[in-house]
Amino acid sequence: MTEDDPLAGAILEHWSGCTLPLGPRKRAGTAFFYNELVESTPEGDRVREWWLTADHLTRTKLGEVRLRSDLVEPTGAASDYLAVPDFEKMWSRRSGVAVMRTFFLHEHAAKRGWSWVAVQITDGVAAKAQHVRAVDAQPRRAYALGHITREVGEPGEERPLAIATSNIARDPDGVVRWQGSLPDGFAGGPVFIAERRDDRGFVLRCLGLIASADRNPGVFTFDAIRSLIGELVRPKPPKGGFFRRR
Structure with a gap:
């Protein structure tokens, strides 16, 4: 974990509300909300909201999602956790990343008479391809958010949010790696890096997920995440293929 650090403080201030604990203790992890910008017009932005995590956390028939009381309005209106049948069928996956639209989360809340007040990682904060390419073999500081586990692995156990700090670097095989260990429960959680902007200080970016x-x-970076999402939303060609006009 990290000591007092202004960048860690900024991450917690702005994005502590983007995560949810995922899975029981034996498969504990973290998922987070991502807000994809589809179109920007004078009337406002059109976005798609996604839920992101590590692929292996979704390979279960019955999913367990912990519902954070601080992300529920009105407070106390939701149960401690949500059991989701057919969980593995709800996700799309590639290269270790799993993504899904968040419809079922909002539909569940609406049926129960409450709403989400979660924060999303926005398109502007998520790293672009050039930011990912800038990560090389030279270690640089990075931060991760994750929900740690407790000793008692019962359904509904408290899974507090924590922030960890270490270095990341690209290994000889081209994989961006977190250097060192992380507590149980951090898999799937978002990873942040800081970019220096001359005399304007730093800009924080979400590089990807643990x-x-x-x-x-490894860190699954946002260039791969965007590529997967792009395939999911790209219009499909008409069935039956091509035909010859007479």
């Missing part, structure tokens, strides 16, 4: 709870885990 692949696993192993030591020196």
